[in-house]
Amino acid sequence: MTLERLLDAACAVRPATGCDDVDGVPARVVARPTSAQETSALLRTCSAQGLAVVVRGHGSKLEWGRPPERVDVVLETGAMAQLVEHSRGDLVATAGAGMPLSRLRHLLSGARHELVVDDLAVGRGTEAAGSTLGGAVATNLSGPRRLRAGPLRDLVIGVRLVLADGTVAKAGGKVVKNVAGYDLGKLVTGSLGTLAVITEVTVRLHPEPPQVRQVLARVPHERLAPVLAHLVASQLAPHTLEVHAEPGGHALVSVGLGGGPGSTQRRADLLALELAAPGLAGDAVAVVDPEHTTPEEVRHVVPDAGRPWSTAQEVALRPTLLAVTARLSGIPELVQVANDHGLTVSGSAGVGVLRATLPEPTPVATVLETVTSVRAVTTGLGGSTVVLDAPPTVKSALDPAGTWGPVPGLELMRRVKAQFDPGRTLAPGRFVGGL
């Protein structure tokens, strides 16, 4: 019996093509379950047959982590994309894992609600549609606005999961305040599809601020520390605090504010005035209304907050993308070190999580040296360096330890994986420690 025939009792299945490769590993079939039950039936057969399954939303971040050891089935979540519920008065929404973030934003905007997560994969993936909700959760996607609302892990209040053996389970619920039982939503957030298939997610929403403003500043490197220290301690409650720095240039700092009409503009003006003080940013400060400023105009001063990290379609030209973190007071040093190594960095200086990219072509040996040196610095600054993505030549030169660096609690993580997915059905080898 062909694999397709074996699985099509569970759900719709088609043969895989080259476009379905997972980080260079060819897949055999693509399955598209329409429900948790179909997902359960599919996974039960896959487990029983020892088949490897990789979950895919739009595939915009499918290369994150290490290439799986093998891929028999790509499980697409696209047929589980419905909005199950948007409870307006409760500021809560439930949707299928395949729901595109862009569509969710559109559906919620009628009520002036939003899921506060920045899609860093804008323009990537299937039909350049960016991330799905499930994909965002599986990768713990978060951007500048986590300063306001917390990381995605804190916004996920309920999940429906299907384990590799077909067990359908839920955790959490649809109320924001709930401490009944283990928070499995947090456990699967950022697990890159290696513990369970997420089929449905319930999230906490926030009201869209009536007015938003951005304060932009060009800051010489030697003044980045006092500028960030000033902003981190601000009582003007910024929603975002970003830094962007390319080798050889100034650092660009962007502060986002949201709130009442009028008062937000006044706060932005106040902040700009503070930043214009001598010793801070000086006169290179501007206040803009991001909704009425073209991205080009904004980028003229500071690159767009949600700018995707790469537009290169050719696999070989993918830049090396690192997630680098540090304690807040260590961010200026991290920015400096990254720039000195030829890395472009941008991210949330107010939270301590940045992304760094190294352009292609850079010799593999240089990439590896860079990762090692930057990691030594982030470790010293209380953070970490993770290689999220890289060209195949770099990836194949890295082992799990080189990809993830030191992982506190790795032994416990192995035990968790062994409990949830003992047969290593789900994305074997993609996650920390080669799990």
Add this chain to the structure above:
Amino acid sequence: MTQTDAQTGIRALLQDLRGVLPDHVLVTDPAERETYACDGLAAYRVRPALVVLVESADHVAQVVRSCARHHVPFVARGSGTGLSGGALPHADGVLVVTSRLRTLHEVRPQDQRAVVDPGVVNLAVSRAANPQGYYFAPDPSSQQICSVGGNVAENSGGAHCLKYGFTAGHVLSLEVVTPDGEQVTLGTEAPDPPGYDLLGAFVGSEGTLGVATRATLRLTRLPEDVRTCLAGFASTDEAGAATSAIIAAGIVPAAMEIMDALAIEAAEAAVSCGYPEGAGAVLVVELDGPALEVEGELEQVRRICREQRAVEFRTATDAAERAEIWRGRKSAFAAVGRISPDYIVQDGVVPRTALPEVLREMGRISADRGVRVANVFHAGDGNLHPLVLFDADEEGATGRAEEVSGMILDLCIAHGGSITGEHGVGADKARYMPRMFGPADLDTMQLLRCAFDPDGLANPGKIYPTPRMCGERPRVVHAADEPGVDGAEVF
């Protein structure tokens, strides 16, 4: 485990510990052990076989390792203020008391971090950080005495978690002793550590995955301005409608609390807080943030309360007046003792929009059963704290109160809510877990426990009614047999 096995286990464990721990940390005297028989939920009492007043993380590791060696269960306890019996001891086990681990290692405002031992009192963190302009946001009502270790175990909330979230969002890393006695660090000082979010899973696991021995906490910048206001309404219906209207206006207050007539009566009797006379409900709203924003929001709240027919609206003009408004609310639990000899505190949650209906149904149940129920609740997030009043000396009263209490939880579940918003499941509500979660859900949660604690020694009997044995695979699930996964919702 038979009686003799248990005694042998404790004896062997004591022999182990006598050599390595100082004598004064081992409490063996029965009368002294009896003082630890309950936590904040006094209805359950169990005298632990041994109490260890640990003085270092190493002590914790030694005790836990010894427990693993002799297969003796252990329960960790901080200040013992929990309201769900989470720190209820095990009769054949060790109670590990962390309240002597009180070192506040550092406060680093430039990094918005504090590093503390688990016995440090919640409010002490804010007191240490306040002079530098910061505080620790989770603020359970017991914050003057409850410990950070307990907050971590219970994922504590408090009135202000409406805006600032729960403990889980304020812990960056933990040093923990796992149930096999290993000392492991979960998380890093920066967010997003590599690997599974074991830290997120550990916080709120009620001591069933191990014992935290040090925590790196996130500090929050003190707001520029805080404004507290109080509105009196004829009934909880209007107060609830005002709550919904405030949320619908796009305002996220720092806290939003409602007390009903009976709770007001109790608070007045206890602390004469001067709430509006004859009000059927009071709504307390606290707004904080930049002065420029708070001013506008306060105006909106005032307008909304008027529109919802508030009989009175007052705003605190200084810290003393603010404290005055909060005094009634914060004393409510204790105050109920003035109007009833005994009471049960519940902690159910309902979607905010279901509040009016749930309150009406609760009123019906109360009238029906002749059991008085006072209501104090975090209205902003639908977290109810019904106080079910009874007199234990009256025949059958305890049973009736427990029955009403259970009916209230069923009501919460039926409206898509939860059996606990912040007090934890503990020993008290474990039996309600199967009403909220199906067998497959509970089995899946057990997988996490089995990864951490295959022998089931860490706080056994809490959260889950009948834990599956680790190593035994859960029943094979056939999708076709699953009752309508998308239909009949349990939560």
